[in-house]
Amino acid sequence: MTEATLRQRAAVGTPAIEYEHVSVTFGGRGSQGTGAVPALADVTFAVPPGCFASVIGPSGCGKTTLLRLCAGLEVPSQGVTRCDGELVAGLNRAVGYVTQDSNLYPWMTVRENVEFPLEIRGLPRAERRERSDEYLRMVGLSGFEKHYPHQLSGGMQKRVSIVRTLIYEPQTVLMDEPFGALDSQTRMALQADLMRIWARQEQTILFITHDLTEAIALSDSILVMSQRPGTVKQIFDVPLARPRDVFGIQSDPAFGQVYQSVWEALRSDVLASVGEHANGVTPVSPATVAARPRSTVTQPAAEVDSASTASTLPAPAPSPLRRSVTWVLGNANLYRALILLAVLAAWEVAADAGVLNVLIFSHPLGVLDTLGQLLTGQSATNTNIYEQIRVTVSEMAIGFAIGGTIGIGLGFWLGRARMLARVLQPFILASYGVPIIAIAPIFILVLGIGFPSKVGIATITAFFVIFFNTYAG
Structure with a gap:
C-alpha cells in the first residue's frame, strides 16, 4: 500500500475541493475568547476531480464542519476553502449535499421528490421523467414512484435522498454519514448502489463515515482526522481495483493491509476520545481470549430433519373463502365506513325520536333531502x-x-x-x-x-x- 497526499495528486490540475490552512472556532469572543471551542486547526488538503475521498476520525473532530465549509454553510475562522478553483464565500450551489437524515418532502411522492431539483432548474417534463425513471431503476425503486416517504423503509428513503442529490449530476457531492442509521445489510446494498451511480458519473465525492470498512470499500483515498481540534493526521490511498464488489471486498488481502494501516493511524485518537485510557481500562490479552471455553448452538437431529422436510413442501394455497375473510378482517377502511354508517344511523334515530333538537342537530336524511332540492332547483327559498x-x-x-x-x-x-x-x-x-x-x-x-x-x-x-x-x- 502507498501513502500519498491528495494535494500531490491534485497538483496536475485544479482541485475539485481544496482546504488551505483552514481553522474553525465556534463561540466565544475571538479565536481565544471565553467559551471558544476550536473545531478544526490548520487543515490543508486538496481532492482531485473524480476522486472518491473518505474522511474518518473520532467523534467531534470536525468532519461535518469540513463539509459545511465546502457547502458554504460555515465560514472559516482562518484560511480559505475552494471548490473547482473558486473561493467559497457564500452558499455553494455547485455541490450536492447528502445529510445524515433523508430530508424528503413528506407531501411529495418519490417521483416528485426526485424530480424536484430538475424542475427548479427548468428541465422539460419529458426529460425529468426519463431521468427519474433511469435513476430509480438503478437503485431498485421502480414501481415506487407514487409512494410517499412515510410508506417507505429507512433504506428506501435514503435511496430516494441520494438519487435526488445525484440526479442533476453535480460535479462535487458531499455526503455526511448517509448510511450511518441503517443496518449492515441495507448499508452494503446502498454502498453498491452508490458505486454504480458514481462509476457512471465519476463525480468528486467527499464522504464522511465512522465505518472504516465502508471507507476502504468505497474510497480512492482516506483522510484520517485527529481529535478535536481536528487536523489531517495522515492520508492513505486505497490500492483496490475498480469496479469493486462491496459484498466480497473484505476477502481481498489488500483490504486487510489497508485496514490495519489506517486503524493504526486512527486507533490512539479513537481510544482517547472515548476515554478508555482515562478510565483505566485494562485491555484483555489475545492469549486470555483464546483460552476461554467456547460453545456452539446445536439442533436435535429430529428437528433438523423435520425442518428440512417442511422447507421442501409447498405451502397450500388459501381457499377463496379464506382470502375473503382475511381481506374483511384486515381492511381498516371497511371498519371506518361501518363506524361512520353506525354514527349516522344513531343520529337519524335520535333525531326522529326527539332526543336531539332538529333545529340544532338536523337529522342526516333531512340534510340530504334539502341538498337534493337545492341541486335540482326545487328549494322553497329559491336559493341558487x-x-x-x-x-x-x-x-x-x-x-x-x-x-x-x-x-x-x-x-x-x-x-x-x-x-x-x-x-x-x-x-x-x-x-x-x-x-x-x-x-x-x-x-x-x-x-x-x-x-x-x-x-x-x-x-x-x-x-x-x-x-x-x-x-x-
Whole structure:
C-alpha cells in the first residue's frame, strides 16, 4: 500500500475541493475568547476531480464542519476553502449535499421528490421523467414512484435522498454519514448502489463515515482526522481495483493491509476520545481470549430433519373463502365506513325520536333531502346553490392567494435570516397551535358574516401551511 497526499495528486490540475490552512472556532469572543471551542486547526488538503475521498476520525473532530465549509454553510475562522478553483464565500450551489437524515418532502411522492431539483432548474417534463425513471431503476425503486416517504423503509428513503442529490449530476457531492442509521445489510446494498451511480458519473465525492470498512470499500483515498481540534493526521490511498464488489471486498488481502494501516493511524485518537485510557481500562490479552471455553448452538437431529422436510413442501394455497375473510378482517377502511354508517344511523334515530333538537342537530336524511332540492332547483327559498358555490370558491381562492403569497415570502425571508428566525420561532409555533376554529369567531365578531371575514379565515388557514412548508424546505 502507498501513502500519498491528495494535494500531490491534485497538483496536475485544479482541485475539485481544496482546504488551505483552514481553522474553525465556534463561540466565544475571538479565536481565544471565553467559551471558544476550536473545531478544526490548520487543515490543508486538496481532492482531485473524480476522486472518491473518505474522511474518518473520532467523534467531534470536525468532519461535518469540513463539509459545511465546502457547502458554504460555515465560514472559516482562518484560511480559505475552494471548490473547482473558486473561493467559497457564500452558499455553494455547485455541490450536492447528502445529510445524515433523508430530508424528503413528506407531501411529495418519490417521483416528485426526485424530480424536484430538475424542475427548479427548468428541465422539460419529458426529460425529468426519463431521468427519474433511469435513476430509480438503478437503485431498485421502480414501481415506487407514487409512494410517499412515510410508506417507505429507512433504506428506501435514503435511496430516494441520494438519487435526488445525484440526479442533476453535480460535479462535487458531499455526503455526511448517509448510511450511518441503517443496518449492515441495507448499508452494503446502498454502498453498491452508490458505486454504480458514481462509476457512471465519476463525480468528486467527499464522504464522511465512522465505518472504516465502508471507507476502504468505497474510497480512492482516506483522510484520517485527529481529535478535536481536528487536523489531517495522515492520508492513505486505497490500492483496490475498480469496479469493486462491496459484498466480497473484505476477502481481498489488500483490504486487510489497508485496514490495519489506517486503524493504526486512527486507533490512539479513537481510544482517547472515548476515554478508555482515562478510565483505566485494562485491555484483555489475545492469549486470555483464546483460552476461554467456547460453545456452539446445536439442533436435535429430529428437528433438523423435520425442518428440512417442511422447507421442501409447498405451502397450500388459501381457499377463496379464506382470502375473503382475511381481506374483511384486515381492511381498516371497511371498519371506518361501518363506524361512520353506525354514527349516522344513531343520529337519524335520535333525531326522529326527539332526543336531539332538529333545529340544532338536523337529522342526516333531512340534510340530504334539502341538498337534493337545492341541486335540482326545487328549494322553497329559491336559493341558487351553484351561485353560492361560485362565491365561496372565489372567496377561498382569494384567501389562499393572499395567504400563499405572504407565507412563501415570509418563509423564504426567515429561511435566510437565521437570527430573526430563532427569535420569532416560539411566537410562530404558539400561534400555529391555535386552532382555526378559535380564530373564526374573532373574524366574524370584528368583520361580520361576509366577504372580509371569509377571506380572512381562508388567508390564515393557507398562510400557516404554506409558510411552514416553505420555511422547512
